[in-house]
Amino acid sequence: MTMVDHNIRVKPARPDIGARLTFDLSRPGRIGVLLPKPDVPPAELPEARFLRTDLNLPELSQNQVVRYFLALSRLNYGVDTGFYPLGSCTMKYNPRVNEDIGGLPGFTLAHPLQPQAAIQGALVVMFRLQQALASITGMDAVSLAPAAGAQGELCGMLIVKAYLEDHPERGRGRKVLIPDSAHGTNPATAAMCGFEVVTIPSDRDGNTDIEALGSALDNGVAAMMLTLPSTLGLFDPNIQRIAEMLHRHGALLYGDGANQNAFLGRARFGDMGFDIVHLNLHKTFSTPHGGGGPGAGPVCVKAELAPYLPAPVVEANGDSYRLATPERTIGRTTAFHGSFGVLVRALAYIRSLGAEGLRAVSDNAVINANYVLARLRAGPGQAGYQLPYDRPCMHEVVLSPPKAGQRPYGRPPGRAKGVKTLDIAKRLIDYGFHPPTIYFPLIVDEALMVEPTESESKEALDAFCDAMLAIAREVEEDPDVVRAAPHDAPLRRLDEATAARKPYLRWRAPAQGGNV
Amino acid sequence: MTASSPHPYIPNTDDDRRAMLDAAGVATADDLFADIPPDLRIDGLDLPQALSEQELVREMAALAGRNQVPGDGVASGGCFLGAGAYRHFIPSVVGHVIARSEFFTAYTPYQPEISQGTLQTMFELQSMVCELTGMDVANAGLYDGASALAESCLMTCNVTGRSRIALLDSLHPHYAAVVRTYAQGRGLAVDVVTDGDLTEEHACLAVQHPNFFGHLEDVWAHESAAHAAGALLIAVVDPISLGMLAPPGHYAADIAVAEGQGLGSPVSFGGPYLGLFACRQQYLRQMPGRIVGRTTDLDGRTGYVLTMQTREQHIRRERATSNICTSQQLVGLTATVYMAAVGKHGLRQVAETCYHRAHYAAERIAALPGYSLAFQTPFFKEFTVRCPTPPAQLLARLLEGGIIGGLDVGDQVENGLLICVTEVNTRDEIDRLVEALEAAR
Numbered sequence: 001m002t003m004v005d006h007n008i009r010v011k012p013a014r015p016d017i018g019a020r021l022t023f024d025l026s027r028p029g030r031i032g033v034l035l036p037k038p039d040v041p042p043a044e045l046p047e048a049r050f051l052r053t054d055l056n057l058p059e060l061s062q063n064q065v066v067r068y069f070l071a072l073s074r075l076n077y078g079v080d081t082g083f084y085p086l087g088s089c090t091m092k093y094n095p096r097v098n099e100d101i102g103g104l105p106g107f108t109l110a111h112p113l114q115p116q117a118a119i120q121g122a123l124v125v126m127f128r129l130q131q132a133l134a135s136i137t138g139m140d141a142v143s144l145a146p147a148a149g150a151q152g153e154l155c156g157m158l159i160v161k162a163y164l165e166d167h168p169e170r171g172r173g174r175k176v177l178i179p180d181s182a183h184g185t186n187p188a189t190a191a192m193c194g195f196e197v198v199t200i201p202s203d204r205d206g207n208t209d210i211e212a213l214g215s216a217l218d219n220g221v222a223a224m225m226l227t228l229p230s231t232l233g234l235f236d237p238n239i240q241r242i243a244e245m246l247h248r249h250g251a252l253l254y255g256d257g258a259n260q261n262a263f264l265g266r267a268r269f270g271d272m273g274f275d276i277v278h279l280n281l282h283k284t285f286s287t288p289h290g291g292g293g294p295g296a297g298p299v300c301v302k303a304e305l306a307p308y309l310p311a312p313v314v315e316a317n318g319d320s321y322r323l324a325t326p327e328r329t330i331g332r333t334t335a336f337h338g339s340f341g342v343l344v345r346a347l348a349y350i351r352s353l354g355a356e357g358l359r360a361v362s363d364n365a366v367i368n369a370n371y372v373l374a375r376l377r378a379g380p381g382q383a384g385y386q387l388p389y390d391r392p393c394m395h396e397v398v399l400s401p402p403k404a405g406q407r408p409y410g411r412p413p414g415r416a417k418g419v420k421t422l423d424i425a426k427r428l429i430d431y432g433f434h435p436p437t438i439y440f441p442l443i444v445d446e447a448l449m450v451e452p453t454e455s456e457s458k459e460a461l462d463a464f465c466d467a468m469l470a471i472a473r474e475v476e477e478d479p480d481v482v483r484a485a486p487h488d489a490p491l492r493r494l495d496e497a498t499a500a501r502k503p504y505l506r507w508r509a510p511a512q513g514g515n516v
Numbered sequence: 517m518t519a520s521s522p523h524p525y526i527p528n529t530d531d532d533r534r535a536m537l538d539a540a541g542v543a544t545a546d547d548l549f550a551d552i553p554p555d556l557r558i559d560g561l562d563l564p565q566a567l568s569e570q571e572l573v574r575e576m577a578a579l580a581g582r583n584q585v586p587g588d589g590v591a592s593g594g595c596f597l598g599a600g601a602y603r604h605f606i607p608s609v610v611g612h613v614i615a616r617s618e619f620f621t622a623y624t625p626y627q628p629e630i631s632q633g634t635l636q637t638m639f640e641l642q643s644m645v646c647e648l649t650g651m652d653v654a655n656a657g658l659y660d661g662a663s664a665l666a667e668s669c670l671m672t673c674n675v676t677g678r679s680r681i682a683l684l685d686s687l688h689p690h691y692a693a694v695v696r697t698y699a700q701g702r703g704l705a706v707d708v709v710t711d712g713d714l715t716e717e718h719a720c721l722a723v724q725h726p727n728f729f730g731h732l733e734d735v736w737a738h739e740s741a742a743h744a745a746g747a748l749l750i751a752v753v754d755p756i757s758l759g760m761l762a763p764p765g766h767y768a769a770d771i772a773v774a775e776g777q778g779l780g781s782p783v784s785f786g787g788p789y790l791g792l793f794a795c796r797q798q799y800l801r802q803m804p805g806r807i808v809g810r811t812t813d814l815d816g817r818t819g820y821v822l823t824m825q826t827r828e829q830h831i832r833r834e835r836a837t838s839n840i841c842t843s844q845q846l847v848g849l850t851a852t853v854y855m856a857a858v859g860k861h862g863l864r865q866v867a868e869t870c871y872h873r874a875h876y877a878a879e880r881i882a883a884l885p886g887y888s889l890a891f892q893t894p895f896f897k898e899f900t901v902r903c904p905t906p907p908a909q910l911l912a913r914l915l916e917g918g919i920i921g922g923l924d925v926g927d928q929v930e931n932g933l934l935i936c937v938t939e940v941n942t943r944d945e946i947d948r949l950v951e952a953l954e955a956a957r
Contacts, residue, residue: 018632018810018818021640022856032857033607035865039943043875046894050732052762056647057860062609065856069613069637076633078621086623093525094621097569106580109587111597112786113923115911121582122785135562147659147787148842150829158701188829188839192670193701197834235551266549267556282842286525289623290846291634292656292806294788310697331697335600335662335690335775336786348576354566357523363545364526364533370548371536392540392548425627435627440830457527458536484814489629492814496628499811499823503800505653507643 017071018491023507024514025068026058032065075490076291077434083456083464087396087437087449088183088231090261090283095352098286098345107344112336116322122340123321127314129347133298136350136358137257137277138270141306143313143326144298145338149258152278152297153189153225158330159276159301159308160223160252161193166328170250173222177251179208181232181441186225186256195222202443206234206389208242217249227256228269231441231449232389233369233396235262243273252276257300260284261453262366262395265359269300276301281339285346296342312337364454365395368461372450373397375465383472388444396451398444402472420483421446424471426493427485431467523566583785586920593919593952594945596877598898598936599728600661600688601786602778604756604866605940607857610780614850624806624842628821629813634845635820638808641852648758648855649751649772650765651794655805657848658840661775662691664791665722665752666698667804667838668771671795672720672748673704674837675802680705682718684738686727687752689928695722711737714745720771721745724752725761729925729934730874730898731891735767743768755779755792755851756938757896759867764794771795780854781847790847801827804838866939870897873946874937880950881935886957890929898936900929904957907933913956919949 045051060068078084084091101107110119130142146152157176164170176190177200187197198216203209208226224246229235236242243253255269255277261284269277281287282295289295301309310333312323323337353361373393378384385399401421425435425448437449452461474482486492508514522529528536533545542548549557567575586595586603595603614620618633625631625638638656645654658664669681681699683692685708692708699706707713714721721742725733735751742749750771751764756778764772776790777783793805801824809823829836858866874897882889886904903910907924910933914921922935937946 016818018636018820021636021643023643026859030859031862032609032859033862035605035858035862035869035939038869038872040872040876040946043872043879045871046732049736050762050894051760052650052758052766055759055860055864057644057855057858057863059859059861060856062857065609065853066613068856069853070616072633072636073613073616073618074633075630075636076618076622077627077630078618080617080621084621084623086626089623091623094617095525097572099615101573101576101580104577104580105587106577106583106585108782108784109585109603110583110785111585111595111603111783111920112601113597113599114584114920115915118584118915118920119582119785121579124579124582125576132563147663147844148840150839150841151659151663154698154701154839158697161701183841184829184831184833184836185839185841187834188832188836191834191836192698192839194703235549237551237553240553240556263549263552265558265561267552267558271556271558280842288620288846289842290620290844291622291631291637291849292624292845293843294845294847295842296788330700332690332693333663333697334660334694334787334789335688336660336789339787340785341788344576348572350563351567351572351575352569353523353525355561355563356521357526357566358563359560360523360526364528366548367533367536367540367545368528370540370542374536374539374541392542392550394548394551426629429627429630434630437626454526454528458532461536486629490632491629491817491819494628494813494819494821495811496821496823499809499821500825503653503807503823504810505639505642505800505807505823506646507639 021507022058022060022068025060025064028059030059030061032060032062082432083460084434085436085450085452087451088258090451090453092286092453093455094286094288095349098348101348102341102345120321123314125344125347127316127321129343130314132350133279133300136264137300138268139277139300140303141309142298142300143309144343145310145312145333146297146299147334147339148293148295149278149280149297150185150189151333152299153185154192155299155310155330155333156254156276156278157189157193159305160254162308162328162330163305164222171219173220173251175221177216177221177224179226179230180443181230182225182227183231183256205391206230206232207236207238210238213242213245217245219249221249221251223252223254225254225256227259229259229262229394232398233393234389235394239272258283259395262362264362265355266362275305281342281346286349287342287345294339294342296339361454368452368454368456369393369395369397371461372452372465376468378402384469396449399448400444400446421448423482423485427471427482428467429486430488433464433467593917593948594941595920596922596935596937596941596949597920599923599934600690600775601783602938603783603940604778604938606780606782607854609857610850610853613853614846619849620846625822628819632819635808637849637852639810639820641848642808644852644855645792645794648755648763649794650763651772652797653800654794655803655807657844658791658793658805659844660789660791661773662694664773664793665691666695668750668773668793669695669720669722670698671802671804675748675799676719678717678719680707680717680719682707682709682714682721684721684723685710686729686733687722687724688728711741714741714747716745718745718747720748720750722750722752726754726757726896729891729900731893731895739768756867756870759863760871761896776851779851781850788844788847790844790851802837803827805840806843869939870937873941874899877935877937877946881953884954887953890932897938898934900925901933901935902929903931903933906931910953910956914952917952919952
């Protein structure tokens with residue numbers, strides 16, 4: 001009798017979606033949209049040299065367009081797919097009602113150059129958002145102009161530069177102090193503004209090393225850029241002292257507000273001594289991340305710096321609102337008024353939460369992160385992850401794998417032994433989770449930075465922690481399966497080295513070495 | 517314990533929180549905020565309480581209703597306002613694709629295995645931008661056309677080692693303003709020039725084509741002047757125009773930047789928009805912004821990854837080519853879907869429709885007594901008219917009749933009115949504009 005092995009299954013090979021771009025699917029004569037026929041007499045065209053005869057864009061039928069992009073969307077993991085704990089990115093739920101509101105024709109069809117009397121609704125949105133952000137941060141004046149956090153940082157540091165030029169009595173500072181845990185945009189921004197970057201180490205507790213700060217502080221310092229809580233997820237209890245030290249030397253304190261989700265309604269930047277702060281609306285204020293934008297990075301300042309804000313700001317005169325240019329503005333950051341579509345969504349979010357709700361956001365974000373910390377940390381009777389700083393975290397927690405090399409305070413980065421964070425991250429994908437941020441902040445070897453946000457239920461956190469602990473066991477018992485992960489993703493690990501060495505950055509026709 | 521009302525965006529209940537606080541070994545949520553010095557602690561925010569979803573929609577819709585936009589009763593006569601923000605037709609597929617939450621709720625594709633949707637569409641955008649502009653390599657987008665221009669000016673200073681930026685005087689004034697904002701950081705000088713002003717101290721010459729007034733520039737003359745002075749040529753272009761006009765690659769531009777809003781995004785009161793950026797192969801490593809590259813995975817399947825990251829802030833920090841991190845990805849996806857939908861022939865058709873309708877409008881307006889075209893050079897979809905009376909008055913009268921007539925550029929051209937006509941403006945609207953302009957003077 002022949003034995004039939006019912007375990008053999010024959011699956012046709014999955015199509016190589018990546019090898020079939022719109023250009024590859026294109027066939028001459030297909031159209032995706034029916035456009036109107038000409039209805040005016042044709043005008044004479046410019047001379048031939050002004051015109052083109054070639055234009056190589058794809059030709060697809062409409063349903064091909066839909067299928068193609070739908071197929072691609074299904075390869076993507078978003079917040080709607082599942083837990084997405086990227087540190088300092090605040091991947092919270094993007095409320096759908098805000099999308100509906102953002103799509104209202106009264107908002108989408110308003111042209112930025114219409115006479116202001118005709119677009120008062122848009123100006124009210126902006127004014128109310130300015131006020132709400134000022135209230136939340138405890139700062140005095142706000143500009144909604146910057147298109148992203150990094151552009152907010154740029155504005156902030158240009159304000160520092162401009163203000164100090166106007167106030168030479170505060171010293172001609174050319175140096176900017178930046179903690180070693182800072183996000184890369186901070187030093188990049190300082191350099192774009194012509195400042196020299198001086199790195200300040202963090203101490204054993206993960207706070208700014210006050211002695212090192214003291215040594216670095218002289219009258220040549222223009223400002224310090226501080227993220228609070230830090231990228232370690234830790235609130236520096238010495239913040240007021242830091243502010244006082246800087247101010248005493250004529251320097252300004254700039255706050256990177258990317259982590260504002262940690263203390264809404266509990267404390268305010270303005271009370272701590274910050275002179276300038278930027279916020280990320282696509283983080284704390286729930287506007288969608290979009291796969292990498294659009295976001296918005298409003299900049300909030302103390303009254304003395306208000307004249308320097310980027311243009312435009314919205315001013316109220318009784319019941320009437322207008323776009324205004326601050327008298328010593330550092331200038332425009334984009335062609336028009338800022339990412340208005342993002343601003344609408346952020347205001348809708350703030351109105352949906354209210355004072356009590358916003359405080360609850362932070363409370364729950366912090367509780368969630370501390371629960372993850374408690375479940376994942378190694379301890380007596382629990383194998384788990386290393387906690388570089390043994391103290392409660394705020395809205396995010398930084399961990400390292402069980403056998404990663406610890407970097408003692410002050411030692412430069414070394415090579416990790418044993419388990420690699422990269423492998424753990426890739427294995428998490430097999431468990432159905434988006435990995436946390438890895439290898440950042442730089443001062444923790446093999447770092448894993450987990451920010452759950454308040455959007456996650458306890459069950460979701462438990463499922464994530466269960467997976468993390470299971471992987472920690474796999475590392476001991478079956479390391480190969482971790483090192484070869486992911487096994488269950490649309491693609492396996494990609495060859496990034498070759499991508500960088502042999503850049504292949506645009507579609508190529510088959511004759512040029514593209515698809516056959 | 518957090519004593520607050522339940523909220524749809526916060527799943528955990530008092531019971532959940534109690535269990536988690538117990539696991540964390542603390543009695544209350546307040547204990548977790550112990551690092552905040554007591555004198556900094558506040559009891560809450562000075563903001564109104566939460567609105568229900570219905571109240572929220574009502575409140576926000578009322579604000580939207582206070583904007584007089586084309587299509588409703590007030591501006592039913594059409595809108596002829598352009599000047600850097602353009603009403604173009606948005607095919608219905610665009611909105612449906614970008615509403616896929618796998619696209620819009622994702623973030624920067626740091627884990628490529630589960631981000632191929634984002635990465636492959638970024639690669640598509642890069643490819644399409646190269647084809648559109650005739651340039652060798654493109655990035656995955658910057659904030660908007662103006663900041664893309666600013667970043668490209670900074671790049672030319674890095675490439676040439678020079679510290680003066682030249683902008684042709686027909687550039688959009690807001691674009692020039694943004695360049696100045698970025699230039700002040702490194703103390704770079706910005707000169708607004710006309711032909712012949714270029715010197716060997718200039719790192720670049722930026723030329724907008726069609727220019728702010730809507731007219732075509734003699735780009736070959738500008739290219740010669742720029743390269744003769746050892747400066748790089750930056751072309752600031754309208755991507756819709758590239759459906760029919762010779763692209764920057766054809767006139768030897770070194771860098772091409774553009775505003776991508778017209779490719780499928782609404783005007784949206786000025787943002788979010790999309791900066792397109794492309795350049796010659798030799799400048800690849802100085803480019804700002806994200807770049808996606810094609811590669812293979814362990815099984816040999818084709819995939820896409822962020823590449824050339826050593827240029828960027830998260831690797832290179834203070835030596836990065838730019839500080840940009842989050843950009844405009846969803847708007848980039850919008851442009852990609854738009855270009856896939858209209859396709860090769862559709863984009864040409866859109867461009868030609870804009871061209872012919874704008875010329876029909878211009879001819880009819882120029883025939884009106886008292887009105888004339890301010891410039892005799894060819895134009896694409898915008899043109900500047902010298903009016904018999906100050907444009908502000910004309911525009912007010914037009915608005916009474918439900919027409920948004922254009923932009924008053926009287927500060928640059930005497931009694932100048934910048935009128936934009938796209939494929940969205942019907943012949944009927946144009947005829948009524950002409951009649952209204954005649955009646956209003």
